Amino acid sequence: MSLLEIRGLTVTMGVQEILHGVDLDVAERGIVAVLGSNGVGKTTLMRAISGIYKPKAGTIRFKGEDISKLKSHEIVARGLLQAPEGRQIFSSMSVRENLVIGGGAHGLSELERILVLFPKLGERMSQIAGSLSGGEQQMLCIARALMAKPSILLLDEPSLGLAPKFVKGIFDLVSQIRDEGLSILIVEQNAKAALRIADRAAVMESGRIALEGRAVDLAGDPRIVEAYLGGHVHTV
Numbered sequence: 001m002s003l004l005e006i007r008g009l010t011v012t013m014g015v016q017e018i019l020h021g022v023d024l025d026v027a028e029r030g031i032v033a034v035l036g037s038n039g040v041g042k043t044t045l046m047r048a049i050s051g052i053y054k055p056k057a058g059t060i061r062f063k064g065e066d067i068s069k070l071k072s073h074e075i076v077a078r079g080l081l082q083a084p085e086g087r088q089i090f091s092s093m094s095v096r097e098n099l100v101i102g103g104g105a106h107g108l109s110e111l112e113r114i115l116v117l118f119p120k121l122g123e124r125m126s127q128i129a130g131s132l133s134g135g136e137q138q139m140l141c142i143a144r145a146l147m148a149k150p151s152i153l154l155l156d157e158p159s160l161g162l163a164p165k166f167v168k169g170i171f172d173l174v175s176q177i178r179d180e181g182l183s184i185l186i187v188e189q190n191a192k193a194a195l196r197i198a199d200r201a202a203v204m205e206s207g208r209i210a211l212e213g214r215a216v217d218l219a220g221d222p223r224i225v226e227a228y229l230g231g232h233v234h235t236v
């Protein structure tokens with residue numbers, strides 16, 4: 001049984017159907033990358049898993065339990081956390097306050113462990129979060145999610161808008177987090193870097209999974225190379 005098992009997930013927005021029966025699995029300690037062009041439904045998928053959008057049909061099993069009808073906070077409480085697209089940190093609060101809020105009941109005991117992974121944040125604990133650089137804000141967003149001790153982390157475009165030196169840092173960090181025992185579902189435009197750290201990958205096209213397989217196989221698949229790795233991909 002997979003840690004996260006999605007079957008026939010269908011999501012509508014008004015009269016428009018955005019996801020048309022998505023099947024996807026994330027194994028324990030697995031990294032699954034979701035690739036796809038703009039507007040194919042990647043963020044919608046992430047939001048449906050997090051309970052922000054309610055599916056019209058299908059199931060989302062997490063640790064064997066169907067979470068598709070639960071509220072977002074109930075899903076968070078079960079250990080599924082999303083670091084959202086566009087980094088929603090509390091910008092007028094300090095780095096420390098952001099982290100402690102993320103930790104909830106775990107609070108300070110988690111902080112020390114997290115700061116080992118994020119030494120840069122440790123140096124900036126009193127700084128107002130809104131004054132961090134883009135890359136640092138992204139780190140804070142991920143660190144805050146980790147404070148809640150999730151068993152799976154959903155990352156929606158963590159490298160978006162970051163300078164190359166930060167991009168490498170983010171992907172290294174994701175690998176490191178997995179090594180600590182978490183599972184990760186990551187949406188990325190940076191297909192090359194995502195396929196490098198992922199075990200498995202899925203390609204979305206207009207609300208469906210068009211292709212799924214081992215990341216190494218997809219990285220060598222001519223269709224992927226042409227569509228996602230061909231010349232326009234940033235190198236890390």
Ligand SMILES: Nc1ncnc2c1ncn2[C@@H]1O[C@H](COP(=O)(O)OP(=O)(O)OP(=O)(O)O)[C@@H](O)[C@H]1O
Nearest residue numbers: 013014016018036037038039040041042043044045
């Ligand atoms: N709240 C909404 N109301 C209406 N349509 C929506 C809503 N959210 C998303 N959509 C539409 O659903 C489709 C999928 O959007 P989504 O944000 O999931 O794409 P995406 O794959 O994450 O794209 P990107 O790579 O640009 O982030 C788009 O056509 C979008 O306009």
Ligand SMILES: [Mg+2]
Nearest residue numbers: 042043044085
């Ligand atoms: Mg998106």
